Amino acid sequence: MPTRQLTVLGGYPTGPAATIRKDRWWVSPAITLIVLTVFSVYVTWAALQGDHYYANPYLSPLYSPVLYTDPSVAGAAPIAHSWLGVWPSWWPGFLPASPALLILFFPGVFRFTCYYYRKAYYRAFTGSPPACAVNPVASRRYRGETAWLIFQNLHRYALYFAVLYIFILYYDAFVSLFRNGEFGIGVGSVVLFLNATFLGGYTFGCHAMRHLVGGGFDCMSCGKTTARYGAWKRVSWLNARHPNFAWASLVWVGFTDIYVRLVSMGVITDLNTWTN
Amino acid sequence: MSTRTFKIWRGDSGGGAFNEYDAEVDEGMVVLDVLHRIQALQANDLAVRWNCKAGKCGSCSMEINGRPKLACMTRMNTFGPDEVITVQPLKAFPVIKDLTCDVSWNYEQNKRIAPFKPQPRGRDGEHRMYQQDVDRVQEFRKCIECFLCQDVCHVVRDRGRKDAFVGPRFMIRLASLEMHPLDDDDRVPEIMKEYGSGMCNITRCCTDTCPENINITDNGIIPLKERVVDRYYDPLARLARLFAGRRMRTKTRSEEQSK
Numbered sequence: 365m366p367t368r369q370l371t372v373l374g375g376y377p378t379g380p381a382a383t384i385r386k387d388r389w390w391v392s393p394a395i396t397l398i399v400l401t402v403f404s405v406y407v408t409w410a411a412l413q414g415d416h417y418y419a420n421p422y423l424s425p426l427y428s429p430v431l432y433t434d435p436s437v438a439g440a441a442p443i444a445h446s447w448l449g450v451w452p453s454w455w456p457g458f459l460p461a462s463p464a465l466l467i468l469f470f471p472g473v474f475r476f477t478c479y480y481y482r483k484a485y486y487r488a489f490t491g492s493p494p495a496c497a498v499n500p501v502a503s504r505r506y507r508g509e510t511a512w513l514i515f516q517n518l519h520r521y522a523l524y525f526a527v528l529y530i531f532i533l534y535y536d537a538f539v540s541l542f543r544n545g546e547f548g549i550g551v552g553s554v555v556l557f558l559n560a561t562f563l564g565g566y567t568f569g570c571h572a573m574r575h576l577v578g579g580g581f582d583c584m585s586c587g588k589t590t591a592r593y594g595a596w597k598r599v600s601w602l603n604a605r606h607p608n609f610a611w612a613s614l615v616w617v618g619f620t621d622i623y624v625r626l627v628s629m630g631v632i633t634d635l636n637t638w639t640n
Numbered sequence: 641m642s643t644r645t646f647k648i649w650r651g652d653s654g655g656g657a658f659n660e661y662d663a664e665v666d667e668g669m670v671v672l673d674v675l676h677r678i679q680a681l682q683a684n685d686l687a688v689r690w691n692c693k694a695g696k697c698g699s700c701s702m703e704i705n706g707r708p709k710l711a712c713m714t715r716m717n718t719f720g721p722d723e724v725i726t727v728q729p730l731k732a733f734p735v736i737k738d739l740t741c742d743v744s745w746n747y748e749q750n751k752r753i754a755p756f757k758p759q760p761r762g763r764d765g766e767h768r769m770y771q772q773d774v775d776r777v778q779e780f781r782k783c784i785e786c787f788l789c790q791d792v793c794h795v796v797r798d799r800g801r802k803d804a805f806v807g808p809r810f811m812i813r814l815a816s817l818e819m820h821p822l823d824d825d826d827r828v829p830e831i832m833k834e835y836g837s838g839m840c841n842i843t844r845c846c847t848d849t850c851p852e853n854i855n856i857t858d859n860g861i862i863p864l865k866e867r868v869v870d871r872y873y874d875p876l877a878r879l880a881r882l883f884a885g886r887r888m889r890t891k892t893r894s895e896e897q898s899k
Contacts, residue, residue: 375649376728479862482841483842483843493794506800508839509840514838572866574863575866575867579863
């Protein structure tokens with residue numbers, strides 16, 4: 365016979381974020397919320413500074429590629445690093461004269477529309493739902509990604525640009541092996557190479573990339589060892605590790621900017637092999 | 641042997657309540673074993689659906705401590721020694737009695753999906769496909785139709801949008817048909833407009849919950865979403881189709897018929 369009776373209509377709790385789960389389901393979304401908030405605040409601050417993003421021969425990834433530069437600014441890239449020359453006179457005065465503002469749009473859209481990050485921030489920021497079998501926070505009529513969130517389909521276009529950035533970042537890392545014409549290596553070079561590698565693993569393991577290289581075909585090999593099938597398998601390997609690369613690249617890109625900024629400001633000294 | 645407390649929801653569509661039972665638990669038992677012991681010794685009228693006791697029939701789906709699980713695959717030694725174990729029917733479906741639900745809505749969704757349509761045979765009169773091309777489809781064939789993914793999907797479970805989304809189980813059925821190297825049908829317009837690929841916001845609870853470890857989100861739903869992007873949101877792909885002279889449907893069959 366039952367020993368006690370508890371009256372609960374339907375058995376399920378009601379109200380935002382209510383659940384019968386007893387584990388610490390809120391830990392993961394809380395960590396996500398903290399890390400993404402700290403990253404977003406730092407990157408916004410760093411992008412608005414417009415200075416100390418270059419410490420010969422290191423260039424911060426938040427400012428690469430440098431389309432325009434104002435060499436008179438402390439810690440700015442030299443004119444040789446600029447793709448289009450000196451800072452333009454047409455730039456609106458109310459906006460900070462920061463090269464990062466010209467180039468961060470595409471990496472930002474790529475990361476924001478990423479299938480993995482969508483899970484992360486839908487859970488952490490909008491509580492839709494905050495965790496599995498936990499009530500959603502918002503109660504208005506749900507329309508998923510069919511209404512204004514339809515812009516998430518821009519992910520593929522952001523990917524095209526993000527791939528270009530990977531080659532540029534590797535070029536920056538390669539260039540960082542030469543200071544004033546002398547070959548060498550410093551901690552900053554290692555930091556830049558790791559940054560390009562983490563971002564490359566993240567970008568080339570993207571779900572849209574997996575679809576484009578072969579996933580969109582029903583017959584990927586048709587019995588032959590095709591380049592398409594080989595590429596799909598390799599991208600699938602990266603894709604299975606997409607969350608790892610997503611977090612590693614996020615943290616490392618922020619760390620790389622901090623490292624270059626502190627070296628540029630003279631707060632820390634870069635250990636390296638150069639003599640000049 | 642130890643005594644454990646179970647809080648089991650008892651009732652029907654008219655309402656119900658949690659009843660608490662103290663049950664003896666032996667080493668190696670799973671939750672379903674304890675439910676059977678309670679049924680045998682304390683509550684002969686306890687309704688619980690089960691069949692294989694091996695995680696392969698998908699019958700004993702229920703919510704254990706708030707998480708959708710198979711009772712036959714949830715070992716008692718995964719709980720703390722003093723933990724009260726709460727057992728409920730699936731939230732996403734109407735209760736019939738106690739722990740059994742009416743899951744017929746799922747079978748209605750299945751009927752809506754256009755079945756496998758084989759391509760014409762090759763010149764040698766045979767259908768041919770290659771293992772490496774069907775590997776990804778075979779992952780979806782592991783599905784045991786326990787409907788835990790349907791239950792944990794917040795669109796089906798909490799949002800009341802069964803009208804707009806067929807749920808993860810049928811997204812992977814669609815994926816298994818759409819990606820099949822010998823299937824000749826095109827379901828992409830229906831996937832977007834009728835089965836509701838856009839309703840999924842990829843929070844991956846279906847993948848986390850699947851007892852067969854099917855990667856529903858990454859291997860099933862997202863590839864379908866990408867096929868929808870190909871068809872509707874990618875002007876470059878549209879241009880490529882135009883130059884190649886390939887016409888693809890953008891309207892569903894019901895839209896074409898009503899025109």
